[in-house]
Amino acid sequence: MAKSSKPTQKPNQPAxxxxxxxxxxxxxxxxxxxxxxxxxxSRLERPSTDSPADPLRRKIFWGVAALAFVVLVxxxxxxxxxxxxxxxxxxxxxxxxxxxxxxxxxxxLNIPQGNMHLYGGFFEVVTGFANKAFGFQPNELAxxxxxxxxxxxxxGVTILCAGLLAQxxxxxxxxxxxxxxxxxxxxxxxxxxxxxKDIPFAMGYMLAIYNMAAVLARMPDPRxxxxxxxxxxxxxxxxxxxxxxxxxxxxxxxxxxxxxxxxGFGAIFNGKTIxxxxxxIGGAAIGGYVFxxxxxxxxxxxxxxxxxxxLQKFSDFEIAIRVLFxxxxxxxDRTPWIYxxxxxxxxxxxxxxxGFAGCILLLPRLLKKYxxxxxxxxxxxxxxxxxxxxxxxxxxxxxxxxxxxAYPTLAVAAGLFWNELAQLFSTKKAIQYAVYGALGLxxxxxxxxxxxxxxIPYVYFNPVAGGIxxxxxxxxxxxxxxxxxQGIEWMxxxxxxxxxxxxxxxxxxxxxxxxxxxxxxYGDKVRLKYLKWEKRCDDAWDYALYPTRFVDxxxxxxxxxPPDNAVHLVKANGTPILAVLKDNGRNCALxxxxxxxxxxxxxxxxxxxxxxxxxxxxxxWMNLAQCLMSLNRLDSAKVATDKVLDIAPDDxxxxxxxxxxxxxxxxxxxxxxxxxxxxxxxxxxPGAWYYLAIIAQVSGDNETxxxxxxxxxxxxxxxxxxxxxxxxxxxxxxxxxxxxxxxxAMPK
Numbered sequence: 001m002a003k004s005s006k007p008t009q010k011p012n013q014p015a016x017x018x019x020x021x022x023x024x025x026x027x028x029x030x031x032x033x034x035x036x037x038x039x040x041x042s043r044l045e046r047p048s049t050d051s052p053a054d055p056l057r058r059k060i061f062w063g064v065a066a067l068a069f070v071v072l073v074x075x076x077x078x079x080x081x082x083x084x085x086x087x088x089x090x091x092x093x094x095x096x097x098x099x100x101x102x103x104x105x106x107x108x109l110n111i112p113q114g115n116m117h118l119y120g121g122f123f124e125v126v127t128g129f130a131n132k133a134f135g136f137q138p139n140e141l142a143x144x145x146x147x148x149x150x151x152x153x154x155x156g157v158t159i160l161c162a163g164l165l166a167q168x169x170x171x172x173x174x175x176x177x178x179x180x181x182x183x184x185x186x187x188x189x190x191x192x193x194x195x196x197k198d199i200p201f202a203m204g205y206m207l208a209i210y211n212m213a214a215v216l217a218r219m220p221d222p223r224x225x226x227x228x229x230x231x232x233x234x235x236x237x238x239x240x241x242x243x244x245x246x247x248x249x250x251x252x253x254x255x256x257x258x259x260x261x262x263x264g265f266g267a268i269f270n271g272k273t274i275x276x277x278x279x280x281i282g283g284a285a286i287g288g289y290v291f292x293x294x295x296x297x298x299x300x301x302x303x304x305x306x307x308x309x310x311l312q313k314f315s316d317f318e319i320a321i322r323v324l325f326x327x328x329x330x331x332x333d334r335t336p337w338i339y340x341x342x343x344x345x346x347x348x349x350x351x352x353x354x355g356f357a358g359c360i361l362l363l364p365r366l367l368k369k370y371x372x373x374x375x376x377x378x379x380x381x382x383x384x385x386x387x388x389x390x391x392x393x394x395x396x397x398x399x400x401x402x403x404x405x406a407y408p409t410l411a412v413a414a415g416l417f418w419n420e421l422a423q424l425f426s427t428k429k430a431i432q433y434a435v436y437g438a439l440g441l442x443x444x445x446x447x448x449x450x451x452x453x454x455x456i457p458y459v460y461f462n463p464v465a466g467g468i469x470x471x472x473x474x475x476x477x478x479x480x481x482x483x484x485x486q487g488i489e490w491m492x493x494x495x496x497x498x499x500x501x502x503x504x505x506x507x508x509x510x511x512x513x514x515x516x517x518x519x520x521x522y523g524d525k526v527r528l529k530y531l532k533w534e535k536r537c538d539d540a541w542d543y544a545l546y547p548t549r550f551v552d553x554x555x556x557x558x559x560x561x562p563p564d565n566a567v568h569l570v571k572a573n574g575t576p577i578l579a580v581l582k583d584n585g586r587n588c589a590l591x592x593x594x595x596x597x598x599x600x601x602x603x604x605x606x607x608x609x610x611x612x613x614x615x616x617x618x619x620x621w622m623n624l625a626q627c628l629m630s631l632n633r634l635d636s637a638k639v640a641t642d643k644v645l646d647i648a649p650d651d652x653x654x655x656x657x658x659x660x661x662x663x664x665x666x667x668x669x670x671x672x673x674x675x676x677x678x679x680x681x682x683x684x685x686p687g688a689w690y691y692l693a694i695i696a697q698v699s700g701d702n703e704t705x706x707x708x709x710x711x712x713x714x715x716x717x718x719x720x721x722x723x724x725x726x727x728x729x730x731x732x733x734x735x736x737x738x739x740x741x742x743x744x745a746m747p748k
Contacts, residue, residue, distance in 0.1 A: 155192025190458025204237025234288025355414025481511030
């Protein structure tokens with residue numbers, strides 16, 4: 001007997017239940033979170049336009065990613081050592097001792113110089129123990145090479161995560177373009193060779209952001225590896241810098257947005273849904289925080305308060321460093337709001353710059369086509385840190401290196417634009433090829449710079465700034481002294497430095513730490529002297545290595561640097577970034593010695609001899625002017641002073657000497673005008689404020705005199721003459737108590 005047939009039904013769709021007592025009714029749709037969703041919600045789940053199984057693009061992606069690791073690690077072997085690494089290396093040693101003694105050696109818990117204890121120790125711990133395992137010491141080049149390889153690996157991971165984020169959003173094509181843009185970004189590549197602060201932090205930042213998106217995209221069942229990656233990213237970023245707390249804020253913000261947008265507001269009252277999110281997101285946050293504490297002894301002492309304390313201390317960073325911006329040497333706490341924006345615009349590849357702007361223009365299209373929350377995440381992660389430091393008027397220096405972590409997300413945005421632009425013309429191959437050609441042209445300049453300057457690509461400026469040649473004298477170039485290595489290598493090639501030297505060589509520099517590492521192998525045959533650029537005549541030397549850092553921008557632009565006694569220049573794309581100087585007769589140092597002994601005639605003779613050899617030595621001209629002033633040869637002193645101001649118009653001492661010249665000529669108004677001009681150039685000029693106070697006192701204006709002396713003391717708390725004059729003025733005014741208080745505050 002044939003079996004009765006059953007009504008067919010679609011797979012995974014239950015048949016409606018029919019009551020025996022009532023006629024059949026159509027199934028009732030319940031108002032669940034899966035019903036009547038807005039189009040926006042469905043786009044949260046829309047797959048990328050590229051197939052994840054696309055074999056060719058997938059292979060290209062991983063090939064470029066592998067190439068990035070090979071290039072960065074390979075270049076790291078030839079990089080110089082940055083001057084700030086002295087703090088990192090010291091911290092690394094102290095961290096190794098803290099862990100090695102199980103906390104008995106507490107030196108890592110409080111490091112006043114550089115406040116290194118306020119930084120997480122992830123990179124320093126890992127590389128510190130690796131160096132210890134290999135037996136490398138800080139005075140060996142291998143010690144620093146290992147650190148540089150570690151930084152390069154961090155840079156490679158950062159590039160990979162940026163590419164994966166672009167792939168997650170828009171497919172393998174976007175991922176490939178993002179990888180290429182980052183691999184051909186000279187600033188990022190250069191920092192990935194030797195920057196142990198900003199590159200490991202960027203790695204943690206991008207690990208967290210990519211895995212944040214990957215985890216949320218698959219909620220409530222994310223991949224295990226993405227959860228582990230999220231924990232690692234959160235932990236590493238906080239275990240490098242207190243600013244890593246930003247990633248935790250991102251996580252909770254975007255997890256909350258994703259939960260509500262995908263499931264509706266009712267999801268927050270659904271115990272099962274909210275429980276799953278709390279388990280995954282909360283667990284990742286706790287795991288990341290604990291991870292960070294394990295690599296940060298200072299935070300481990302007070303886990304809930306010390307990370308916040310460190311963050312606050314960095315927000316209130318008070319040390320002002322002299323920086324070169326828009327041709328002016330200014331203090332880092334007085335830079336204009338546009339400082340980080342201009343640095344970024346001038347130093348990233350044109351492909352990234354045009355791509356980021358294009359991403360903003362195509363934003364409506366991108367939001368419609370791809371997961372809008374991830375587009376928002378990328379833009380937020382790129383823009384918010386820059387906007388925040390502008391809003392907070394943060395103390396920035398050395399370009400935008402403190403914002404390096406935000407750049408990979410900017411590159412992702414650029415990758416999305418170029419990929420989408422190519423997709424727009426997918427049916428018109430000629431135009432599509434033109435798009436790829438334009439992309440290639442816009443990264444060509446940056447790529448060529450890396451090829452031409454593999455040891456120091458971080459000094460790159462793009463064509464918008466006129467290249468590094470256009471930036472010379474306008475912006476800092478080698479602010480970390482990376483070119484010291486190339487200077488030492490040249491001296492070795494010339495036989496100036498060699499094994500078994502018979503006579504010691506004395507070398508002066510203002511980048512002492514990298515110099516020590518590259519000359520340690522010569523032992524006491526190389527004697528190093530730390531001399532600031534403006535103090536390079538304070539001691540005798542045979543050779544001196546000075547990058548452009550701390551040289552007045554006006555001196556650079558006027559062609560007075562490198563000075564006439566330069567015997568070799570290290571250049572980037574033909575622009576000098578470091579000068580190797582050779583001394584002739586030590587006249588400048590001997591002149592300074594005579595000047596300190598009040599032998600003004602002898603000093604004049606020596607300084608004049610120096611000037612005959614090196615006509616553009618503004619230090620010799622400056623000290624000659626002071627000696628002539630002391631000998632009351634005022635007109636000759638004025639000639640020497642004018643020469644100083646021709647070479648270095650912003651020289652503070654020379655500006656003061658002009659005022660002193662007129663003061664000695666009994667031209668009070670001209671002296672006052674000269675000192676006022678001096679404080680316009682440099683508000684922190686204690687000498688000018690002091691002499692303005694004297695002029696005000698002589699004219700009977702004690703109130704102005706006191707105000708000017710307060711400014712002198714604020715500019716230089718150790719300037720004793722200002723305290724003495726203020727005390728005498730108060731005594732003359734009959735205020736003995738105030739005078740006594742001033743003298744009590746005077747430094748010993």
